[in-house]
Amino acid sequence: MIDPDALLDWYEHAQRDLPWRRPGVSAWQILVSEFMLQQTPVARVEPIWLDWIARWPTPSATAAAGPADILRAWGKLGYPRRAKRLHECATVIATDHDDTVPDDVETLLTLPGIGTYTARAVACFAYRQRVPVVDTNVRRVVARAVHGLADAGSPSSRDLGDVETLLPADDTAPRFSVALMEFGATVCTARAPRCGVCPLQRCGWRARGFPAGTGPARRAQKYAGTDRQARGRLLDVLRGSDSPVTRAELDVAWTTDTAQRDRALDSLLVDGLVEQTADGRFALCGEAGS
Numbered sequence: 001m002i003d004p005d006a007l008l009d010w011y012e013h014a015q016r017d018l019p020w021r022r023p024g025v026s027a028w029q030i031l032v033s034e035f036m037l038q039q040t041p042v043a044r045v046e047p048i049w050l051d052w053i054a055r056w057p058t059p060s061a062t063a064a065a066g067p068a069d070i071l072r073a074w075g076k077l078g079y080p081r082r083a084k085r086l087h088e089c090a091t092v093i094a095t096d097h098d099d100t101v102p103d104d105v106e107t108l109l110t111l112p113g114i115g116t117y118t119a120r121a122v123a124c125f126a127y128r129q130r131v132p133v134v135d136t137n138v139r140r141v142v143a144r145a146v147h148g149l150a151d152a153g154s155p156s157s158r159d160l161g162d163v164e165t166l167l168p169a170d171d172t173a174p175r176f177s178v179a180l181m182e183f184g185a186t187v188c189t190a191r192a193p194r195c196g197v198c199p200l201q202r203c204g205w206r207a208r209g210f211p212a213g214t215g216p217a218r219r220a221q222k223y224a225g226t227d228r229q230a231r232g233r234l235l236d237v238l239r240g241s242d243s244p245v246t247r248a249e250l251d252v253a254w255t256t257d258t259a260q261r262d263r264a265l266d267s268l269l270v271d272g273l274v275e276q277t278a279d280g281r282f283a284l285c286g287e288a289g290s
């Protein structure tokens, strides 16, 4: 049990002023924020999201953009396949849903790039529906406050039902959902929970004396030297060029490990983020003909 009143009171004064939570933001723009926020910190998303929705405020405007423009605007948010999926999602909504983001979870789940979390986040945050929205932060808060455990362990099919039982029965449920997520992101954090300022009167983990977790120790995610970084470097070269580039121009962007560079380039081609011209040069998707 998590006391809804305590959580909602806390959220009222502690919530961050995030642009996608402001009045007047459309369901599509909220959906764009959810695509961008997957595995990416708010501070990096905020400027890119603001530019993006000013430029492409609707699904049809996004769908009409060229794929290379989409990849350039995605900038250094990382995991660029998300940009491609967002473009595909915009196209389906523009053509099959009258340029309107569907409001039910089942239909949202049929859209490109939308999974269990994003479908419910859009239904809840954009359409104020009483649906459980479960991300890593929420799972951690529930594990600690409700189950008395240090960590949530691996995601499970039980997570949705677990969180649904916590939702208030009335129309405060959507606000409770966003508050729970915010609480996990800013107070009950993974590495340094701020228990001294916690607004919850009851926390199972605190009541048990904060027993250590039993799962494997968390390891910081490494970026330097990974295939992801190599892919990013190659994409940077292509984003910065308005015409196809030679293999040599790409090769110089990642010289530490040539096998890794080849692998990164192959994966970009397979993912459809990069194309090859007839004369063997490379370009962002949609620009191989230029």
Ligand code: SF4
Pocket (backbone or CB within 6 Å): 141, 144, 145, 187, 188, 189, 193, 194, 195, 196, 198, 199, 200, 203, 204, 205, 206
């Ligand atoms: S007391 Fe600490 S661990 Fe428990 S819910 Fe509050 S912040 Fe999280």
